[in-house]
Amino acid sequence: MTSEEEDINQQPVTLLEISSLDLSGSLRSAGADPVHVEVMMHAQNDLPPIVVHRSSMRVIDGAHRIEAALRRGETTIAGRFFDGSADEAFVLSVRLNVSHGLPLALADRKRAAERIAVSHPHWSDRRVAAVTGISPGTVADIRRRVAGAAAPEAGRVGQDGRVRPLDSSAGRLLAGRLMAENPDLSLRQVAKAAAISPETARDVRNRLLSGADVVPARRPRGSSPAKGAARSVEHRPLTIFRAGDQPEPEIDRSVIVGRLMSDPALRYTETGRNLLRLLTLHTRWTEEWDAIVDNVPPHCTDVVADLARQFADQWAHFATRVGPGQRVAG
Structure with a gap:
């Protein structure tokens, strides 16, 4: 849970008149999902309070809950207020609608990334990606083609609030030296000392282990990796x-x-x-x-490894059974 979400959860719950709420500016181009509304209508437990931008009364999160309440004939709904700018309210709306409930469609997430890239040009690609639920590479592509989304060449603000240079070559080289000289250092220690992200530190370590250069060769803009090129093992999304x-x-x-x-x-x-x-x-x-x-x-290594393989097989079987069109009798 992010600090913004924690702050919202600490706000008092207020009973709001549904007629006073502004439902315009929905993130969902296709509108409310009737199936999701139906599920909420028949939920046995109380649903979480909606979130409303206080100064505009625009709904930040909870459109489906409001629709379900209206269908039940209710005129009020529990909610919490958010105090902040319109841009901050939009970011929070995207974050909440991506992190829980019914996921936003890919096209809606990309449109949200376009707006955030313009309103927050100093944010890193990873930070925008974390909010919108798309890949950092896609955010980078959006940033390149959206007017007004460019940030100063010095650096961008990451998810942890730290400013990092756009060119991480120096940080990667320093991280490589630190790992070679102090192999017992953790990735977080190396990342902090070299002013790079833990993910970059992990990539540097993987490159050292494989004998590759710690600074990847830059590809011309618009080009794609060579066919068959290996993906980094740091993360399999x-x-x-x-x-x-x-x-x-x-x-x-x-x-x-x-x-x-x-x-x-x-x-x-x-x-x-x-x-x-x-x-x-x-x-x-x-x-x-x-x-x-x-x-x-x-x-214990042999026993643990054998158990891990068995559990992996169970998950693979589970994935086969629950996959679209693949569910079979147990």
């Missing part, structure tokens, strides 16, 4: 798309699980909650895998 969308790589797993965590169809059933617990374990420990691997006692 999931691919999520709907019918009619093009596959969009590099969506953070934690973002996807966050959406599922707020889906009433999963939250309000025992089997759904069990599934969410299993998925949450994987996302919670994503950054801990290296430490876990390095600290498995030698006398």
Whole structure:
């Protein structure tokens, strides 16, 4: 959960007249999803309060909940106020609609990224990507073609609030030296010392292990990697798309699980909650895998490795059974 979401959750809950709310400017070009509204209408538990921009009364998050309340004949709804600028309200709206509930369509996420790239030109591609749920590479492409989205050449502000240079060559070289001289340093220690992101530090380490240059060769703009070129092993992102969308790589797993965590169809059933617990374990420990691997006692490695393979087989079988058109009798 981001600091913005934590701040919102600390605001008092107020009973709001639905007629006083501004529902214009929806992020969803296709409008409300009737199936999702139906699920919310019949939810047994209280739904989370909606979020409203105080100065404009525009709904930041909760359009489906409002529609469900209206269909139940209600005239009021529980909500929390957000105090901030219109641009800040838009960013929060995107963040909330991407991180939970019904995911935004790819086209809607790209349009949101266009606006944020213009309103927040100093934000890094990764920071915009984290808000909008698309890949940093796609954000970079959007930034190049959208007028007014260019940032100063010095650097951009990352997700952690730190300013990093656009050219990370010096940081990568320093990280490589630090790793060679101090192999026991953690990725976070190296990243902090070299003023690069932990993800970049991980890529540097992988390059050192494979014998590749720590500074990747720059490709001409618009070119694509050579056919068969190996992908970095630092991160294997999931691919999520709907019918009619093009596959969009590099969506953070934690973002996807966050959406599922707020889906009433999963939250309000025992089997759904069990599934969410299993998925949450994987996302919670994503950054801990290296430490876990390095600290498995030698006398346990064979047993742990065998169990890991068995669990992987179970997940593969599970994926086959729940996949579109693939569900079979248990």
